[in-house]
Amino acid sequence: MRSSSRRARCRACSSRASCSSSRPACSRTSTRGARASSAGTDRLRVSKAPSLTFFGAAGEVTGSCTLLETDRARVLVDFGLFQGSHEQERRSADPPPVDFRSLDAVVCTHAHIDHCGRLGMLPRLGFDRAIWCSEPTAELLPMVLRSSANLQKVRLQEHREGTGPDAVVVDPPPDPAVTSAQRRTEDPPVLYGGGDADRAGRMAIGVPYGAWRDLADGVRMRLHDAGHVIGSASVELEVKHGASRTRILFSGDVGPRGDSYLRERPDAPEADVVVMECTTGARPADAPVADVPVELREIVADCRARDRTAVLPTFSLGRAQVIVHHLARLAREGVMGEMPVYLDSPMAIRAGELCVRHPSLLSDEARAMVSRGHSPFDFDSLHFLWSRRHSLRIAGRQGAGIVLAGSGFCDAGPVLHHLEHHVGHDHGHVVFTGYVLPGSLAEALAEGRARRVRINGQELDVRARVTRLHGLSGHADPSQMESWLLGSGKVPSAVLLNHGDERAREMMSARLASAGCARVERPAPGATWSA
Template sequence: MQVEFHGAAGQVTGSMHLVEAAGKRLLLDCGMLQGSREQEAGNAEPFPFDPAGLDAVVLSHAHIDHIGRVPLLVARGFSGPIWLQRASADLLPVMLEDAASLAASEAVRANRHRAPGEPEQAPLFTAADVAAVLALLRPLDYDVRTTILPGVEIALRDAGHILGSSIVELWADDRKLVFSGDLGPRGTPILRDPTAIAEADLVLMESTYGDRNHRERAATVHELGEVFEHAWRERGVVLIPAFAVGRSQELLYWFARHWDEWKLERWRIFLDSPMAAKVVGVYDRHQELFDEQARAVWARKPSPFRLPNLHYTASTGESMGINAIAGGAIVIAGSGMANGGRIQHHLRHRLARRDTHVVFVGYQAEGTLGRRLVERAPWVRIHGRDHRVNAQIHTVGGLSAHTDQQGLIDWYANFRNAPPVALVHGEDRAREALAGEIGERFGARVDLARPGMRLVV
């Protein structure tokens, strides 16, 4: 068995790893690069392998940095099965159809301003490309060992990151590969804890927060309540850039849990994301994957997805109307790194105001607008214009969907005999810190994956 790394190998986004085993070639994830304009331009580049030569694809979960280039893969010749967890199969069309719509809008905007003689920009992929992907999906339940190709078996285990997120166990050539996907923290609301795995010959392991530990979740939730109270006293507006899958639903969960304590009945709350609203429906259909506490919260009132003052804004006009509200509003909108979507319009209108509170609740990749705001840039560029940042910026790291350094170490500690590790899905500082900790504590060999690097299992 051989693994070759082609994405999320030295950075967080663009997850993509090629496995050759039992005479077959399969791809673990096919994610989109996110970050600076230069980084995202890499999404349109040719794949470093022949898509038509792949026998199968296995997807760990439905975040766009793990699935976002699948339509390109199919458009360029891949026609095999795409294996993923059943809830991920329900989320994937929501995510990819939204991405196709955004790509079309961005192409129109770019072509409107293109210089004379400059070639016309085409969208990265289209709705028709997404439809071709859906015909290839092969949904699986958790904990069922399945033959996906002759001589190749997989089982998907709960990764506790978002609904349907999976740790992939892969058996071939009398060897076993474990791909962590993205691992959630223990005790994450709604979701179950990541599954412990005991055996592996090689572990591909994420390292997003490999160099730090999160704040206690209780302290983070308390801080969130303080932000709301401060903003209310100022009659301000709270903007929360949040991923449509995971963060948006968890925020609504906390709103329901702390409804009285945070006096949320006095606010107007907006989930300004048609995609997030669709995702809410998927969560409702898969409550069998919730943990016990979440099922109890859903059983009482107010239910997280049906708060009495929660408004789902579907149309562009409804979204624009939010900008006319002077104060007393909480707006959750995508994208989570503020690199696109409706949150950019709200930031453009409100960043100059001191009574605006921008709350970041997830990882902000290098080169994104969110990262620049978190690093306190005095000016930021949105839609081609510079905007002064007078708003109050809050980073609430304890709500991350990724586990922290200690959580990664604790998950790896379940393996017997300290199997070798290849660290993916992390910036170098995070990976180097985690590699040092694993090497020192367990005596394991740890490699930092690089694009084009190969490991033989």
């Protein structure tokens, strides 16, 4: 039990010592272990060069988690879920070897689950200080973490009752080795409960882009718009060590340039060390650039002409807003007619509402609509489905229409009962809008291999039209990442590639070396890098 005499902490700097600062953040004297100092002059010196330890997203694209350490400061950047298999889920349940009680701060780049999904574990791990992030992300985190906690609880209950999601390929028969790896024998992990999620959500402190905040002795932070999803940020940390200062930039996930509901993101600021994502690093230089509005126009025309229902498995944050934004344009042009569109994702609905509350972060077109009192994520024939009851009622409808539903991976969620009603009929159209997990039902359908599937206990011949909507990546391509990195005119002294598979890291490393980056490294999982 905690002593009742323990001092209340400062909301800004999380100090347990008394703090009279009225600023958004303040300096404080650490009293923990080797970082304690009794001399005021010693307090101004940080002799150890900063080090970075990569606890996730090193040679992979999930589980983002990096620890910055100096003599006096420890800051964790992102704490995301590992995703993709039962083994990955088990990795999420095993926290990294970090003394969470001694962390000065946690920073979250954005509210995608692979970057924020383990933040709900922080209260149980002993961390009770600030989670720093952008203002939109501070609004999203409580919703995302509570949703994640609820999902974990439901999955455990369904597993024990044998009522979990059923979405598999029957023909061609799956590889027995893959089937064995996908078959769950033990209970799925429950990383945190709703109360933990709520406590972690209350730790979030939103910071405007471009504003400096002190995180710890000798470490201050500034966020830059990353253009990936609403509120996404690149994190610039200025670290003092001795008489020197080192600028370390964490890219987070960097969005593409071009037609978007978001404003144009800036290039990277000058930095000495850049931890850079390379999700698309293996994309060929001559990959065709798709015209998303044209492809969506063709899908709408096909649905109306053939009385089809198109089911789009969609991710709630980012992808859903992009698609709805484009469909709203088509509606304003009169292309949609009265054909209904259903957004079957409460999280996606709330994310669209949040975008409208932050018009300064939107594109000129979207911002102008908001200023006139209209939402760029709404139109007359768009219907929001807030509950499972509404979702099930719509799933069986016939006729022309479009349904956007999660999960984008087709491994759970309302998209399964929409697929159940449409994948077995030639009036159905399944449109994949992004990355699909290897070995999943979504991948087999997207690549045209699945001839017969089982969804929610029903075996169905695949008769629906199946296509992919290209050009919707939320990540900048290799050329754009190079331009983002070098846009300031200064070549960083070191670039550390993460958030990409090994092939992507190899190709991006070669590209940056050709562009004049002398030191490009690919940290291994668990490796520590020192400046």
